[in-house]
Amino acid sequence: MAPLSVAVVGLGSMGLGIAASLVRAGHAVAGFDVSPEAGARLAEAGGRAAASAAAAAAGADALVVVVVNAAQTADVLFGTGAAAAAMRPGGVILSCATMAPKDAVELAGRAGAAGLAYLDAPISGGAVKAAAGALTVMASGAPQAFAAARPVLDAIAATVYELGDKAGVGASFKIVNQLLAGVHIAAACEAITLARRLDLDIAKVYEVITASAGNSWMFENRIPHVLEGDYSPRSAVDIFTKDLGIVADIGREAKFPMPVAATALQLFLMTSAAGMGRDDDASVARLIARVTGLDLPGAPAAPES
Protein backbone atom coordinates (compact mmCIF):
# COMPACT_ATOMS: atom_id res chain seq x y z
CA MET A 1 0.00 0.00 0.00
CA ALA A 2 1.33 3.43 -0.91
CA PRO A 3 2.34 5.61 2.02
CA LEU A 4 -0.15 8.28 2.98
CA SER A 5 0.30 11.85 4.01
CA VAL A 6 -1.11 11.88 7.54
CA ALA A 7 -1.59 14.78 9.93
CA VAL A 8 -1.87 14.34 13.70
CA VAL A 9 -3.27 17.23 15.72
CA GLY A 10 -2.87 17.01 19.46
CA LEU A 11 0.51 15.63 20.49
CA GLY A 12 0.01 14.58 24.07
CA SER A 13 1.26 11.13 24.98
CA MET A 14 -1.49 9.49 22.93
CA GLY A 15 -1.06 11.70 19.86
CA LEU A 16 2.71 11.38 19.93
CA GLY A 17 2.49 7.62 20.15
CA ILE A 18 0.07 7.58 17.21
CA ALA A 19 2.36 9.84 15.18
CA ALA A 20 5.40 7.69 15.94
CA SER A 21 3.50 4.54 14.96
CA LEU A 22 2.50 6.14 11.65
CA VAL A 23 6.12 7.12 10.96
CA ARG A 24 7.24 3.56 11.66
CA ALA A 25 4.63 2.28 9.20
CA GLY A 26 6.19 4.43 6.47
CA HIS A 27 3.67 7.26 6.26
CA ALA A 28 4.61 10.91 5.89
CA VAL A 29 3.53 12.46 9.18
CA ALA A 30 3.04 16.11 10.05
CA GLY A 31 1.79 17.20 13.43
CA PHE A 32 0.70 20.17 15.45
CA ASP A 33 0.20 20.87 19.13
CA VAL A 34 -0.23 24.09 21.04
CA SER A 35 2.88 23.06 23.00
CA PRO A 36 6.10 23.68 21.00
CA GLU A 37 7.85 20.99 23.09
CA ALA A 38 5.43 18.42 21.72
CA GLY A 39 6.42 19.49 18.21
CA ALA A 40 10.07 18.94 19.09
CA ARG A 41 9.27 15.42 20.31
CA LEU A 42 7.42 14.72 17.08
CA ALA A 43 10.50 15.77 15.09
CA GLU A 44 12.63 13.38 17.16
CA ALA A 45 10.20 10.61 16.22
CA GLY A 46 10.65 11.37 12.52
CA GLY A 47 7.61 13.56 11.93
CA ARG A 48 7.37 17.15 10.74
CA ALA A 49 6.28 19.71 13.31
CA ALA A 50 3.96 22.19 11.65
CA ALA A 51 3.19 25.71 12.79
CA SER A 52 -0.59 25.25 12.84
CA ALA A 53 -3.26 22.60 12.53
CA ALA A 54 -3.99 23.82 9.00
CA ALA A 55 -0.30 23.64 8.08
CA ALA A 56 -0.09 20.09 9.40
CA ALA A 57 -3.22 19.09 7.49
CA ALA A 58 -2.29 20.79 4.21
CA GLY A 59 -3.02 18.27 1.46
CA ALA A 60 -3.25 15.38 3.93
CA ASP A 61 -4.96 12.12 3.00
CA ALA A 62 -5.88 11.52 6.63
CA LEU A 63 -6.11 13.66 9.76
CA VAL A 64 -6.04 12.14 13.22
CA VAL A 65 -7.46 14.49 15.85
CA VAL A 66 -6.33 13.52 19.35
CA VAL A 67 -7.45 16.42 21.50
CA VAL A 68 -9.41 16.53 24.73
CA ASN A 69 -13.06 16.86 23.78
CA ALA A 70 -15.68 17.68 21.15
CA ALA A 71 -15.21 21.45 21.43
CA GLN A 72 -11.48 21.22 20.79
CA THR A 73 -12.06 18.76 17.95
CA ALA A 74 -14.53 21.16 16.34
CA ASP A 75 -12.10 24.03 16.78
CA VAL A 76 -9.24 22.09 15.17
CA LEU A 77 -11.37 21.01 12.23
CA PHE A 78 -13.65 23.94 11.52
CA GLY A 79 -12.67 26.76 13.89
CA THR A 80 -9.35 28.47 14.49
CA GLY A 81 -7.51 25.29 13.43
CA ALA A 82 -9.12 25.33 9.96
CA ALA A 83 -7.66 21.87 9.37
CA ALA A 84 -10.61 20.36 7.48
CA ALA A 85 -10.45 22.93 4.69
CA ALA A 86 -6.70 22.35 4.32
CA MET A 87 -6.98 18.59 3.64
CA ARG A 88 -7.01 16.86 0.31
CA PRO A 89 -10.62 16.76 -0.88
CA GLY A 90 -12.00 13.32 -0.11
CA GLY A 91 -9.56 12.77 2.73
CA VAL A 92 -10.58 11.11 5.99
CA ILE A 93 -10.78 12.48 9.52
CA LEU A 94 -10.22 10.09 12.45
CA SER A 95 -11.73 11.71 15.52
CA CYS A 96 -10.25 10.14 18.67
CA ALA A 97 -11.47 12.33 21.54
CA THR A 98 -14.06 10.92 23.94
CA MET A 99 -17.27 12.86 23.30
CA ALA A 100 -21.03 12.65 23.45
CA PRO A 101 -22.52 10.63 20.56
CA LYS A 102 -24.50 13.64 19.35
CA ASP A 103 -21.29 15.65 19.03
CA ALA A 104 -19.73 12.89 16.92
CA VAL A 105 -22.82 12.90 14.70
CA GLU A 106 -22.64 16.65 14.28
CA LEU A 107 -18.92 16.66 13.45
CA ALA A 108 -19.44 13.87 10.92
CA GLY A 109 -22.16 15.92 9.27
CA ARG A 110 -19.93 18.96 8.99
CA ALA A 111 -17.10 16.82 7.60
CA GLY A 112 -19.42 15.34 4.98
CA ALA A 113 -20.60 18.79 3.97
CA ALA A 114 -16.93 19.73 3.51
CA GLY A 115 -16.39 16.74 1.20
CA LEU A 116 -14.46 14.67 3.75
CA ALA A 117 -14.97 11.20 5.21
CA TYR A 118 -15.27 10.92 8.98
CA LEU A 119 -14.49 8.01 11.25
CA ASP A 120 -15.81 8.20 14.81
CA ALA A 121 -12.74 6.56 16.31
CA PRO A 122 -12.27 6.91 20.07
CA ILE A 123 -9.21 5.11 21.35
CA SER A 124 -8.34 3.11 24.42
CA GLY A 125 -5.17 1.60 25.80
CA GLY A 126 -3.03 4.37 27.25
CA ALA A 127 0.31 5.90 26.33
CA VAL A 128 2.32 2.68 26.27
CA LYS A 129 0.02 1.00 23.77
CA ALA A 130 -0.21 4.20 21.72
CA ALA A 131 3.58 4.25 21.41
CA ALA A 132 3.57 0.59 20.38
CA GLY A 133 0.92 1.04 17.70
CA ALA A 134 -1.29 -1.27 19.72
CA LEU A 135 -4.32 0.82 20.64
CA THR A 136 -7.90 -0.36 20.71
CA VAL A 137 -10.18 1.70 18.47
CA MET A 138 -13.96 1.69 18.94
CA ALA A 139 -14.87 2.83 15.45
CA SER A 140 -17.99 3.61 13.49
CA GLY A 141 -18.56 5.36 10.18
CA ALA A 142 -19.43 4.86 6.54
CA PRO A 143 -17.68 2.01 4.69
CA GLN A 144 -15.69 4.52 2.63
CA ALA A 145 -14.46 6.16 5.85
CA PHE A 146 -13.25 2.80 7.11
CA ALA A 147 -11.61 2.06 3.76
CA ALA A 148 -9.82 5.39 3.64
CA ALA A 149 -8.73 5.14 7.28
CA ARG A 150 -7.55 1.53 7.04
CA PRO A 151 -3.80 2.22 6.59
CA VAL A 152 -3.90 4.56 9.59
CA LEU A 153 -5.80 2.03 11.72
CA ASP A 154 -3.37 -0.69 10.68
CA ALA A 155 -0.47 1.43 11.90
CA ILE A 156 -1.86 2.56 15.25
CA ALA A 157 -4.15 -0.21 16.53
CA ALA A 158 -3.94 -3.81 17.64
CA THR A 159 -7.72 -4.09 17.75
CA VAL A 160 -10.28 -2.19 15.70
CA TYR A 161 -13.90 -2.76 16.61
CA GLU A 162 -16.11 -1.96 13.63
CA LEU A 163 -19.28 -0.98 15.42
CA GLY A 164 -21.56 0.43 12.79
CA ASP A 165 -21.87 2.56 9.69
CA LYS A 166 -22.77 5.81 11.42
CA ALA A 167 -20.77 8.23 13.55
CA GLY A 168 -21.87 8.23 17.18
CA VAL A 169 -21.78 4.49 17.77
CA GLY A 170 -18.05 4.46 18.46
CA ALA A 171 -18.51 7.42 20.81
CA SER A 172 -21.31 5.58 22.61
CA PHE A 173 -19.19 2.47 23.19
CA LYS A 174 -16.36 4.62 24.52
CA ILE A 175 -18.72 6.40 26.92
CA VAL A 176 -19.99 3.09 28.29
CA ASN A 177 -16.39 1.98 28.79
CA GLN A 178 -15.47 5.25 30.52
CA LEU A 179 -18.45 5.00 32.86
CA LEU A 180 -17.17 1.63 34.02
CA ALA A 181 -13.52 2.66 34.10
CA GLY A 182 -14.23 5.76 36.18
CA VAL A 183 -16.47 3.96 38.65
CA HIS A 184 -13.94 1.15 38.99
CA ILE A 185 -11.10 3.57 39.78
CA ALA A 186 -13.20 5.34 42.41
CA ALA A 187 -14.29 2.01 43.91
CA ALA A 188 -10.71 0.71 43.90
CA CYS A 189 -9.65 3.80 45.82
CA GLU A 190 -12.48 3.44 48.34
CA ALA A 191 -11.62 -0.23 48.81
CA ILE A 192 -7.87 0.13 49.25
CA THR A 193 -8.26 3.00 51.71
CA LEU A 194 -10.91 1.06 53.65
CA ALA A 195 -8.41 -1.82 53.75
CA ARG A 196 -5.79 0.55 55.18
CA ARG A 197 -8.33 1.84 57.70
CA LEU A 198 -8.99 -1.77 58.75
CA ASP A 199 -5.20 -2.15 59.29
CA LEU A 200 -4.81 -4.69 56.51
CA ASP A 201 -1.58 -5.27 54.61
CA ILE A 202 -2.60 -3.45 51.42
CA ALA A 203 -0.06 -5.29 49.26
CA LYS A 204 -1.69 -8.53 50.41
CA VAL A 205 -5.12 -7.02 49.66
CA TYR A 206 -3.92 -6.37 46.12
CA GLU A 207 -2.79 -9.97 45.78
CA VAL A 208 -6.04 -11.42 47.13
CA ILE A 209 -8.46 -9.09 45.31
CA THR A 210 -6.81 -9.46 41.92
CA ALA A 211 -7.46 -13.21 42.26
CA SER A 212 -11.04 -12.76 43.48
CA ALA A 213 -14.49 -11.73 42.30
CA GLY A 214 -13.85 -8.13 43.39
CA ASN A 215 -11.26 -7.60 40.70
CA SER A 216 -11.46 -5.12 37.86
CA TRP A 217 -9.07 -4.15 35.09
CA MET A 218 -8.72 -0.77 36.77
CA PHE A 219 -8.14 -2.17 40.27
CA GLU A 220 -5.38 -4.34 38.88
CA ASN A 221 -3.85 -1.50 36.85
CA ARG A 222 -4.17 1.48 39.21
CA ILE A 223 -3.74 0.14 42.75
CA PRO A 224 0.01 -0.45 42.19
CA HIS A 225 0.30 3.35 41.92
CA VAL A 226 -1.19 3.59 45.43
CA LEU A 227 1.04 0.81 46.79
CA GLU A 228 4.11 2.59 45.38
CA GLY A 229 2.88 6.07 46.34
CA ASP A 230 3.55 7.14 42.76
CA TYR A 231 0.98 9.62 41.49
CA SER A 232 2.84 10.79 38.38
CA PRO A 233 0.09 10.88 35.76
CA ARG A 234 -0.24 7.82 33.55
CA SER A 235 -3.83 9.04 33.14
CA ALA A 236 -4.95 12.17 34.98
CA VAL A 237 -7.82 12.79 37.38
CA ASP A 238 -9.18 15.46 35.02
CA ILE A 239 -9.64 12.89 32.25
CA PHE A 240 -12.38 11.46 34.44
CA THR A 241 -13.87 14.75 35.57
CA LYS A 242 -14.27 15.24 31.82
CA ASP A 243 -15.43 11.75 30.78
CA LEU A 244 -17.77 11.15 33.72
CA GLY A 245 -18.94 14.71 33.07
CA ILE A 246 -19.97 13.61 29.58
CA VAL A 247 -21.75 10.62 31.12
CA ALA A 248 -23.57 13.02 33.46
CA ASP A 249 -24.51 15.30 30.56
CA ILE A 250 -25.94 12.36 28.61
CA GLY A 251 -27.85 11.22 31.67
CA ARG A 252 -29.47 14.61 32.21
CA GLU A 253 -30.31 15.06 28.56
CA ALA A 254 -31.76 11.56 28.17
CA LYS A 255 -33.42 11.61 31.62
CA PHE A 256 -31.42 8.52 32.42
CA PRO A 257 -30.28 8.26 36.06
CA MET A 258 -26.83 6.82 36.75
CA PRO A 259 -26.30 7.33 40.49
CA VAL A 260 -23.12 5.27 40.85
CA ALA A 261 -21.40 7.05 37.97
CA ALA A 262 -22.60 10.39 39.34
CA THR A 263 -21.09 9.64 42.74
CA ALA A 264 -17.78 8.56 41.22
CA LEU A 265 -17.72 11.87 39.33
CA GLN A 266 -18.07 13.70 42.63
CA LEU A 267 -15.00 11.90 44.00
CA PHE A 268 -12.95 12.90 40.95
CA LEU A 269 -14.20 16.48 41.30
CA MET A 270 -13.20 16.52 44.99
CA THR A 271 -9.76 15.17 44.08
CA SER A 272 -9.36 17.79 41.36
CA ALA A 273 -10.60 20.53 43.67
CA ALA A 274 -7.98 19.48 46.22
CA GLY A 275 -5.29 20.30 43.66
CA MET A 276 -4.66 16.87 42.13
CA GLY A 277 -6.44 17.30 38.79
CA ARG A 278 -3.28 16.75 36.75
CA ASP A 279 -2.00 13.90 38.90
CA ASP A 280 -2.64 10.22 38.32
CA ASP A 281 -6.29 9.22 38.62
CA ALA A 282 -5.43 6.88 41.51
CA SER A 283 -5.11 10.14 43.46
CA VAL A 284 -8.71 9.57 44.53
CA ALA A 285 -7.09 7.32 47.16
CA ARG A 286 -4.88 10.22 48.31
CA LEU A 287 -7.96 12.43 48.57
CA ILE A 288 -9.74 9.88 50.76
CA ALA A 289 -6.60 9.37 52.85
CA ARG A 290 -6.21 13.11 53.34
CA VAL A 291 -9.85 13.56 54.35
CA THR A 292 -9.80 10.63 56.75
CA GLY A 293 -6.31 11.08 58.21
CA LEU A 294 -4.90 7.82 56.84
CA ASP A 295 -1.27 7.16 56.05
CA LEU A 296 -0.66 5.80 52.57
CA PRO A 297 2.71 5.35 50.83
CA GLY A 298 3.69 8.75 49.42
CA ALA A 299 0.65 10.34 51.02
CA PRO A 300 1.30 10.83 54.73
CA ALA A 301 -1.67 11.61 56.93
CA ALA A 302 -0.06 14.83 58.15
CA PRO A 303 1.72 16.57 55.25
CA GLU A 304 4.20 19.30 56.11
CA SER A 305 2.43 22.66 56.21
Add this chain to the structure above:
Amino acid sequence: MAPLSVAVVGLGSMGLGIAASLVRAGHAVAGFDVSPEAGARLAEAGGRAAASAAAAAAGADALVVVVVNAAQTADVLFGTGAAAAAMRPGGVILSCATMAPKDAVELAGRAGAAGLAYLDAPISGGAVKAAAGALTVMASGAPQAFAAARPVLDAIAATVYELGDKAGVGASFKIVNQLLAGVHIAAACEAITLARRLDLDIAKVYEVITASAGNSWMFENRIPHVLEGDYSPRSAVDIFTKDLGIVADIGREAKFPMPVAATALQLFLMTSAAGMGRDDDASVARLIARVTGLDLPGAPAAPES
Protein backbone atom coordinates in the same frame (compact mmCIF):
# COMPACT_ATOMS: atom_id res chain seq x y z
CA MET B 1 -4.87 -38.38 57.61
CA ALA B 2 -7.69 -39.90 59.66
CA PRO B 3 -11.21 -38.88 58.62
CA LEU B 4 -12.85 -36.27 60.82
CA SER B 5 -16.33 -35.92 62.14
CA VAL B 6 -17.48 -32.65 60.56
CA ALA B 7 -20.74 -30.76 61.02
CA VAL B 8 -22.08 -28.26 58.50
CA VAL B 9 -24.80 -25.87 59.64
CA GLY B 10 -26.53 -23.90 56.94
CA LEU B 11 -27.23 -26.00 53.85
CA GLY B 12 -27.90 -23.44 51.17
CA SER B 13 -26.07 -23.92 47.88
CA MET B 14 -22.74 -23.02 49.50
CA GLY B 15 -23.20 -25.20 52.57
CA LEU B 16 -24.44 -28.16 50.56
CA GLY B 17 -21.46 -27.91 48.24
CA ILE B 18 -19.13 -27.78 51.23
CA ALA B 19 -20.83 -30.80 52.81
CA ALA B 20 -20.63 -32.80 49.57
CA SER B 21 -16.95 -31.93 49.17
CA LEU B 22 -16.29 -33.12 52.72
CA VAL B 23 -18.11 -36.40 52.06
CA ARG B 24 -16.04 -36.95 48.91
CA ALA B 25 -12.87 -36.40 50.94
CA GLY B 26 -13.89 -39.26 53.24
CA HIS B 27 -15.04 -37.33 56.29
CA ALA B 28 -18.13 -38.23 58.32
CA VAL B 29 -20.50 -35.34 57.67
CA ALA B 30 -23.63 -34.36 59.58
CA GLY B 31 -25.61 -31.27 58.69
CA PHE B 32 -28.51 -29.12 59.73
CA ASP B 33 -30.61 -26.47 58.06
CA VAL B 34 -33.92 -24.89 59.00
CA SER B 35 -35.21 -26.18 55.68
CA PRO B 36 -35.97 -29.95 55.77
CA GLU B 37 -35.52 -30.10 51.98
CA ALA B 38 -31.90 -29.08 52.43
CA GLY B 39 -31.46 -31.97 54.82
CA ALA B 40 -32.83 -34.36 52.21
CA ARG B 41 -30.32 -33.05 49.66
CA LEU B 42 -27.55 -33.56 52.18
CA ALA B 43 -28.61 -37.19 52.62
CA GLU B 44 -28.50 -37.66 48.83
CA ALA B 45 -24.94 -36.35 48.91
CA GLY B 46 -23.95 -38.94 51.51
CA GLY B 47 -24.24 -36.86 54.67
CA ARG B 48 -26.43 -37.34 57.72
CA ALA B 49 -29.27 -34.86 58.16
CA ALA B 50 -29.55 -33.95 61.83
CA ALA B 51 -32.60 -32.59 63.61
CA SER B 52 -30.82 -29.59 65.10
CA ALA B 53 -27.53 -27.70 64.95
CA ALA B 54 -26.54 -29.27 68.28
CA ALA B 55 -27.38 -32.75 67.00
CA ALA B 56 -25.27 -32.17 63.90
CA ALA B 57 -22.38 -30.87 65.98
CA ALA B 58 -22.52 -33.57 68.66
CA GLY B 59 -18.95 -34.71 69.24
CA ALA B 60 -17.73 -33.09 66.00
CA ASP B 61 -14.05 -32.36 65.42
CA ALA B 62 -14.94 -29.46 63.18
CA LEU B 63 -18.04 -27.33 62.61
CA VAL B 64 -18.50 -25.29 59.44
CA VAL B 65 -21.08 -22.51 59.87
CA VAL B 66 -22.41 -21.29 56.51
CA VAL B 67 -25.30 -19.03 57.45
CA VAL B 68 -26.16 -15.51 56.40
CA ASN B 69 -24.58 -13.18 58.93
CA ALA B 70 -22.97 -12.70 62.35
CA ALA B 71 -26.27 -12.81 64.24
CA GLN B 72 -27.22 -16.18 62.74
CA THR B 73 -23.70 -17.50 63.34
CA ALA B 74 -23.89 -16.48 67.01
CA ASP B 75 -27.30 -18.08 67.30
CA VAL B 76 -26.10 -21.35 65.79
CA LEU B 77 -23.02 -21.47 68.02
CA PHE B 78 -24.14 -20.05 71.34
CA GLY B 79 -27.87 -19.35 71.07
CA THR B 80 -30.79 -21.56 70.16
CA GLY B 81 -28.47 -23.73 68.03
CA ALA B 82 -26.24 -24.58 71.02
CA ALA B 83 -23.78 -26.16 68.60
CA ALA B 84 -20.55 -24.99 70.28
CA ALA B 85 -21.33 -26.78 73.53
CA ALA B 86 -22.10 -29.99 71.63
CA MET B 87 -18.72 -30.25 69.91
CA ARG B 88 -15.76 -32.31 70.99
CA PRO B 89 -13.70 -30.16 73.41
CA GLY B 90 -10.81 -28.66 71.47
CA GLY B 91 -12.64 -28.87 68.16
CA VAL B 92 -12.51 -26.09 65.57
CA ILE B 93 -15.21 -23.77 64.25
CA LEU B 94 -14.92 -22.48 60.68
CA SER B 95 -17.08 -19.38 60.41
CA CYS B 96 -17.90 -18.66 56.75
CA ALA B 97 -20.52 -15.90 56.82
CA THR B 98 -19.56 -12.42 55.69
CA MET B 99 -19.57 -10.23 58.81
CA ALA B 100 -18.03 -7.15 60.35
CA PRO B 101 -14.50 -7.76 61.66
CA LYS B 102 -15.52 -6.88 65.21
CA ASP B 103 -18.19 -9.58 65.13
CA ALA B 104 -15.60 -12.15 64.04
CA VAL B 105 -13.36 -11.05 66.92
CA GLU B 106 -16.21 -11.38 69.39
CA LEU B 107 -17.25 -14.84 68.16
CA ALA B 108 -13.64 -16.02 68.31
CA GLY B 109 -13.43 -14.83 71.90
CA ARG B 110 -16.56 -16.71 72.87
CA ALA B 111 -15.30 -19.85 71.12
CA GLY B 112 -12.00 -19.63 72.98
CA ALA B 113 -13.80 -19.24 76.29
CA ALA B 114 -15.73 -22.42 75.43
CA GLY B 115 -12.48 -24.32 74.80
CA LEU B 116 -12.79 -24.32 71.01
CA ALA B 117 -10.53 -23.09 68.22
CA TYR B 118 -12.00 -20.57 65.79
CA LEU B 119 -11.07 -19.86 62.18
CA ASP B 120 -12.39 -16.64 60.66
CA ALA B 121 -12.99 -18.18 57.25
CA PRO B 122 -15.23 -16.26 54.85
CA ILE B 123 -15.59 -17.95 51.48
CA SER B 124 -15.79 -16.80 47.90
CA GLY B 125 -16.46 -18.53 44.61
CA GLY B 126 -20.17 -19.26 44.34
CA ALA B 127 -22.21 -22.43 44.29
CA VAL B 128 -20.40 -24.14 41.41
CA LYS B 129 -17.01 -23.86 43.08
CA ALA B 130 -18.49 -24.86 46.42
CA ALA B 131 -19.82 -28.07 44.86
CA ALA B 132 -16.43 -28.74 43.29
CA GLY B 133 -14.51 -28.26 46.55
CA ALA B 134 -12.78 -25.33 44.88
CA LEU B 135 -13.71 -22.34 47.02
CA THR B 136 -11.45 -19.47 47.95
CA VAL B 137 -11.15 -18.99 51.71
CA MET B 138 -9.92 -15.72 53.20
CA ALA B 139 -8.81 -17.09 56.53
CA SER B 140 -7.30 -15.80 59.74
CA GLY B 141 -6.89 -17.31 63.18
CA ALA B 142 -4.44 -18.86 65.60
CA PRO B 143 -1.98 -21.44 64.20
CA GLN B 144 -3.74 -24.22 66.11
CA ALA B 145 -7.05 -23.21 64.49
CA PHE B 146 -5.43 -23.46 61.05
CA ALA B 147 -3.90 -26.82 61.97
CA ALA B 148 -7.16 -28.26 63.23
CA ALA B 149 -9.10 -26.90 60.23
CA ARG B 150 -6.59 -28.06 57.63
CA PRO B 151 -8.35 -31.31 56.56
CA VAL B 152 -11.58 -29.34 56.12
CA LEU B 153 -9.86 -26.59 54.13
CA ASP B 154 -8.15 -29.19 51.96
CA ALA B 155 -11.52 -30.71 51.12
CA ILE B 156 -13.47 -27.54 50.34
CA ALA B 157 -11.02 -25.00 48.93
CA ALA B 158 -8.77 -24.55 45.91
CA THR B 159 -7.16 -21.48 47.48
CA VAL B 160 -6.71 -20.68 51.16
CA TYR B 161 -5.31 -17.26 51.94
CA GLU B 162 -3.68 -17.31 55.36
CA LEU B 163 -4.11 -13.69 56.30
CA GLY B 164 -3.07 -13.45 59.93
CA ASP B 165 -3.17 -15.06 63.33
CA LYS B 166 -6.24 -13.22 64.64
CA ALA B 167 -9.92 -13.48 63.82
CA GLY B 168 -11.22 -10.37 62.04
CA VAL B 169 -8.57 -10.17 59.33
CA GLY B 170 -10.31 -12.70 57.11
CA ALA B 171 -13.59 -10.86 57.65
CA SER B 172 -11.92 -7.57 56.71
CA PHE B 173 -10.56 -8.96 53.44
CA LYS B 174 -13.96 -10.34 52.56
CA ILE B 175 -15.61 -7.00 53.24
CA VAL B 176 -13.15 -5.20 50.96
CA ASN B 177 -13.91 -7.78 48.26
CA GLN B 178 -17.65 -7.37 48.72
CA LEU B 179 -17.44 -3.59 48.51
CA LEU B 180 -15.81 -3.95 45.10
CA ALA B 181 -18.06 -6.78 43.95
CA GLY B 182 -21.22 -4.88 44.86
CA VAL B 183 -20.11 -1.63 43.25
CA HIS B 184 -19.04 -3.48 40.13
CA ILE B 185 -22.42 -5.20 39.75
CA ALA B 186 -24.25 -1.90 40.17
CA ALA B 187 -21.91 -0.18 37.70
CA ALA B 188 -22.26 -3.05 35.22
CA CYS B 189 -26.04 -2.65 35.38
CA GLU B 190 -25.85 1.13 34.91
CA ALA B 191 -23.50 0.67 31.96
CA ILE B 192 -25.44 -2.04 30.13
CA THR B 193 -28.72 -0.16 30.50
CA LEU B 194 -27.08 3.07 29.34
CA ALA B 195 -25.81 1.11 26.34
CA ARG B 196 -29.37 -0.04 25.63
CA ARG B 197 -30.62 3.53 26.03
CA LEU B 198 -28.01 4.62 23.46
CA ASP B 199 -29.41 1.94 21.09
CA LEU B 200 -26.24 -0.11 21.11
CA ASP B 201 -26.11 -3.85 20.45
CA ILE B 202 -25.65 -4.95 24.06
CA ALA B 203 -24.15 -8.31 23.12
CA LYS B 204 -21.50 -6.39 21.19
CA VAL B 205 -21.03 -4.11 24.20
CA TYR B 206 -20.31 -7.21 26.27
CA GLU B 207 -17.73 -8.38 23.75
CA VAL B 208 -15.98 -5.00 23.57
CA ILE B 209 -16.03 -4.15 27.28
CA THR B 210 -14.78 -7.55 28.42
CA ALA B 211 -11.70 -6.90 26.22
CA SER B 212 -11.27 -3.30 27.41
CA ALA B 213 -10.20 -1.27 30.43
CA GLY B 214 -13.80 -1.03 31.63
CA ASN B 215 -13.95 -4.74 32.43
CA SER B 216 -14.49 -6.26 35.84
CA TRP B 217 -14.87 -9.83 37.06
CA MET B 218 -18.48 -9.02 37.90
CA PHE B 219 -19.25 -7.35 34.55
CA GLU B 220 -17.94 -10.43 32.78
CA ASN B 221 -19.81 -12.83 35.09
CA ARG B 222 -23.17 -11.08 35.55
CA ILE B 223 -23.95 -9.28 32.29
CA PRO B 224 -24.66 -12.60 30.51
CA HIS B 225 -27.65 -12.91 32.87
CA VAL B 226 -28.93 -9.58 31.50
CA LEU B 227 -28.24 -10.57 27.88
CA GLU B 228 -30.16 -13.81 28.42
CA GLY B 229 -32.89 -12.19 30.49
CA ASP B 230 -32.32 -14.89 33.11
CA TYR B 231 -32.67 -13.59 36.64
CA SER B 232 -32.85 -16.91 38.45
CA PRO B 233 -30.62 -16.37 41.46
CA ARG B 234 -27.02 -17.50 41.17
CA SER B 235 -26.40 -14.88 43.86
CA ALA B 236 -29.32 -12.82 45.13
CA VAL B 237 -29.86 -9.07 45.36
CA ASP B 238 -30.31 -9.38 49.12
CA ILE B 239 -26.78 -10.78 49.51
CA PHE B 240 -25.64 -7.30 48.56
CA THR B 241 -28.19 -5.34 50.56
CA LYS B 242 -26.64 -7.34 53.42
CA ASP B 243 -22.94 -7.10 52.50
CA LEU B 244 -22.96 -3.47 51.38
CA GLY B 245 -25.01 -2.87 54.53
CA ILE B 246 -22.09 -4.22 56.56
CA VAL B 247 -19.78 -1.92 54.59
CA ALA B 248 -22.08 0.99 55.44
CA ASP B 249 -22.14 0.00 59.13
CA ILE B 250 -18.34 -0.12 59.24
CA GLY B 251 -18.15 3.26 57.52
CA ARG B 252 -20.45 4.94 60.00
CA GLU B 253 -18.76 3.36 62.99
CA ALA B 254 -15.25 4.22 61.78
CA LYS B 255 -16.28 7.63 60.41
CA PHE B 256 -15.00 6.48 57.06
CA PRO B 257 -16.96 7.82 54.07
CA MET B 258 -17.48 5.47 51.10
CA PRO B 259 -19.86 7.35 48.81
CA VAL B 260 -19.62 5.01 45.80
CA ALA B 261 -20.33 1.92 47.90
CA ALA B 262 -23.17 3.78 49.65
CA THR B 263 -24.76 4.63 46.31
CA ALA B 264 -24.46 1.08 45.05
CA LEU B 265 -26.21 -0.06 48.24
CA GLN B 266 -29.10 2.27 47.44
CA LEU B 267 -29.50 0.65 44.01
CA PHE B 268 -29.64 -2.82 45.58
CA LEU B 269 -32.16 -1.54 48.15
CA MET B 270 -34.30 -0.08 45.37
CA THR B 271 -34.15 -3.39 43.49
CA SER B 272 -35.09 -5.30 46.61
CA ALA B 273 -37.87 -2.85 47.42
CA ALA B 274 -39.25 -3.38 43.92
CA GLY B 275 -39.74 -7.06 44.76
CA MET B 276 -36.55 -8.58 43.35
CA GLY B 277 -34.61 -9.21 46.56
CA ARG B 278 -34.44 -12.98 46.01
CA ASP B 279 -33.69 -12.72 42.30
CA ASP B 280 -30.25 -12.65 40.73
CA ASP B 281 -28.19 -9.59 41.66
CA ALA B 282 -28.04 -8.55 38.00
CA SER B 283 -31.66 -7.54 38.60
CA VAL B 284 -30.35 -4.05 39.27
CA ALA B 285 -30.42 -3.78 35.47
CA ARG B 286 -34.11 -4.76 35.46
CA LEU B 287 -34.81 -2.12 38.10
CA ILE B 288 -33.14 0.57 35.99
CA ALA B 289 -34.94 -0.65 32.87
CA ARG B 290 -38.27 -0.58 34.67
CA VAL B 291 -37.70 2.93 36.03
CA THR B 292 -36.56 4.30 32.69
CA GLY B 293 -38.95 2.43 30.40
CA LEU B 294 -36.26 0.42 28.60
CA ASP B 295 -36.77 -2.95 26.97
CA LEU B 296 -34.27 -5.58 28.06
CA PRO B 297 -34.40 -9.32 27.29
CA GLY B 298 -36.77 -10.90 29.80
CA ALA B 299 -37.64 -7.46 31.19
CA PRO B 300 -40.05 -5.70 28.85
CA ALA B 301 -40.55 -1.99 29.32
CA ALA B 302 -44.29 -2.47 29.81
CA PRO B 303 -44.92 -5.62 31.88
CA GLU B 304 -48.44 -7.00 31.88
CA SER B 305 -50.44 -5.49 34.73
